[in-house]
Amino acid sequence: MTSLGLGSVLHFGNSIGASYFGRSSSMLLCHRRKRFSSSPLITMAQQANEQLLVVVGGGASGVYASLRAKFIAPHLNVLVIEKGKPLAKVKISGGGRCNVTNGLFFDSAGLADNYPRGNRELRGSFFNIHGPKDTIRWFSDRGVELKTEEDGRVFPVSNSSASIVDCLLSEAKSRGVVLQIGKTVSDVSLIDGEQFLLKVEKRTMNFVEYIKADYVLMATGSSQQGYKIAAQLGHSIIDPVPSLFTFKIEDTQLPSLSGVTFPRVKAKLKLKSIQKNLPEYTQVGPMLVTHWGLSGPVILRLSAWGARELFLSNYTGILLVDFVPDIHLEDVKYILCQHKDQLAKTKACNSFPTKFNLVKRFWRYLLEREGLDADILWASISNNHLNSIALLLKQCPFGIAGKGQFKDEFVTAGGVPLSEVSINTMESKMRPNLFFAGEILNVDGITGGFNFQNAWSGGYIAGTRIGELASRQPVKGNSVKET
Ligand SMILES: Cc1cc2nc3c(=O)[nH]c(=O)nc-3n(C[C@H](O)[C@H](O)[C@H](O)COP(=O)(O)OP(=O)(O)OC[C@H]3O[C@@H](n4cnc5c(N)ncnc54)[C@H](O)[C@@H]3O)c2cc1C
Structure with missing residues (x-):
């Protein structure tokens, strides 16, 4: 007693x-x-x-x-x-x-x-x-x-x-x-x-x-x-350990997309840890960009399934995002090449394939990530760059630098x-x-x-x-x- x-x-x-x-x-x-x-x-x-x-x-x-x-x-x-x-x-x-x-x-x-x-x-x-x-x-x-x-x-x-x-x-x-x-x-x-x-x-x-x-x-x-x-x-x-939290992302350009919602992405979590053979988690659904990272149902679900592994990895790792999950990589490349042929004289920042269903701000972000000037004409984009852009659309890597610092953890x-x-x-x-x-x-x-x-x-x-x-x-x- x-x-x-x-x-x-x-x-x-x-x-x-x-x-x-x-x-x-x-x-x-x-x-x-x-x-x-x-x-x-x-x-x-x-x-x-x-x-x-x-x-x-x-x-x-x-x-x-x-x-x-x-x-x-x-x-x-x-x-x-x-x-x-x-x-x-x-x-x-x-x-x-x-x-x-x-x-x-x-x-x-x-x-x-x-x-x-x-x-x-x-x-x-x-x-x-x-x-x-x-x-x-x-x-x-x-x-x-x-x-x-x-x-x-x-x-x-x-x-x-x-x-x-x-x-x-x-x-x-x-x-x-x-x-x-x-x-x-x-x-x-x-x-x-x-x-x-x-x-x-x-x-x-x-x-x-x-x-x-x-x-x-x-x-x-x-x-x-x-x-x-x-x-x-x-x-x-x-x-x-916490579950259901957002990801802090190491990317100085990402805040320019703050508030942008992607209705359907496929995101895969790859974690760094001293532990070998950590499972990889993949989720499909809406994703939201915040002023300091990524959020939305797909991220919260990944944080839940990977809660323990994320903890072990000290909340660091790589998130690979497929922004066009319903289009095969080869088709993405083909669509980009077609667009280049058809709109050769147009500025790249002003025009992009509608099939990708993207917002303009994100397209500009991709060009910037690829090191291309916003004013470049489609005709001047090399095929190598087009391939790289296709890869960014299908497997865009984001460095996870921590979990949300706000009290957004919903559950333990x-x-x-x-x-x-x-x-x-x-x-x-x-x-x-x-x-x-x-x-x-x-x-x-x-x-x-x-x-x-x-x-x-x-x-x-x-x-x-x-x-x-x-x-x-x-x-x-x-x-x-x-x-
Ligand atoms: C911001 C936020 C939003 C959420 N939104 C949703 C939602 O919309 N839908 C959903 O499904 N889930 C949601 N959740 C998760 C959900 O709230 C919890 O899963 C749920 O409340 C768990 O219920 P519980 O009774 O087990 O614990 P709690 O609701 O946490 O209740 C436990 C209670 O025990 C009391 N207590 C603890 N220790 C002692 C003690 N020693 N003596 C006396 N009292 C004690 C605490 O003060 C607390 O009131 C949300 C969580 C948060 C934080």
Whole structure:
């Protein structure tokens, strides 16, 4: 058991301070403040034969799980402890619109393919139990209509993440889930190998309380504290590294293209590392030039699939971009030669083959990269230069000099390995009654709503199982453990 420092305050029982919302049950009203003493810990929950689930983290997965657990077992006391603001990431997600899920993939295997970490493990029951269709129904049943955009991303019709946040919080309030904010769970230990003892601290005060829980759900996202607690409880942690970020590119001319979007490029990542045989990743899709590098779906997807290798390479390497992926190299050369023949007397900077579907600014950039004067006539461009331009169009190399310095990382790869939890229940294989959901696990998706879907699915599955266990154990001490 964790010891308290001198002068610390011990709250006995499942005491609740200022709660964000929530019905006060007898257990939750217990609010005794004492100097540290050696008296045994007692809880009102125990006295009343009630059970308590503590959800650590009031993000998407934690709140969703708490609602599901309370739905299955309305008598279960459910307490969500959140160190900051609840659902803070939901609020800022999707540029304030919240990309709730993805509507393109309804089969489990197709959906799982969008998870660089998790694609093998999530192919089975995970999304079958609660997939995107279930998420969409869950919100629409509660009055939040969602729409699917052309690329599959699903947003609230209101185009405001507040619709999602408000729905989840009002649902929690009406179901009697208690949410405490501004409190951090800093330690979780075991009592008699059965129950959990959570140490809860408040940053602003010299405040410590202990809470005894029957079930604990770790839904702490990418927080270091969450990983530390999981490790204390016997889990291994796969080193967390950022995923979903943009690339800083070493190229002084590139900023001239800032704001240019390429609707469809094929980009291949080649990394430098002391490690041999690093895999190469290729993605096709839109790419955007920023004032300091490259961004857009194709880049974010490459950063996700190559997250670990990019980390190992210290975010350096080469990106080869094919700007005309549907035209073969030989055809590109032929088209350029034809253009030269037909527009020999035209300035190269003013005319280029329309088949390439390029913007003028990019064409000028290519000429500059090739060392050609913008005013050169097509007739004066040598065939060698034309071949080089064709190669630039098909395999334009960009030196990656780092990852985006802004807070554009959306998600963290790494965390508790999926092999250490039962995917059907999200229960730890190391500790009964300990559960995990969301980003704390070694699961992350590419952009498009997949990361929230992981949070909803994991939260739903964990909440269901906890609710079922609580329903099977009406009287404390008479455990009927399912085998
Ligand atoms: C800017 C941004 C935009 C995004 N947009 C999208 C999007 O549109 N679509 C999408 O699918 N994904 C998006 N994501 C990713 C998505 O937000 C996460 O994958 C998702 O929030 C993970 O949910 P979670 O519940 O696991 O973790 P979180 O949402 O991170 O919640 C964890 C919570 O636990 C709390 N916590 C941590 N440690 C403790 C502790 N010790 N005690 C108490 N509380 C604790 C944290 O304060 C946090 O509130 C976005 C992410 C970012 C950063």
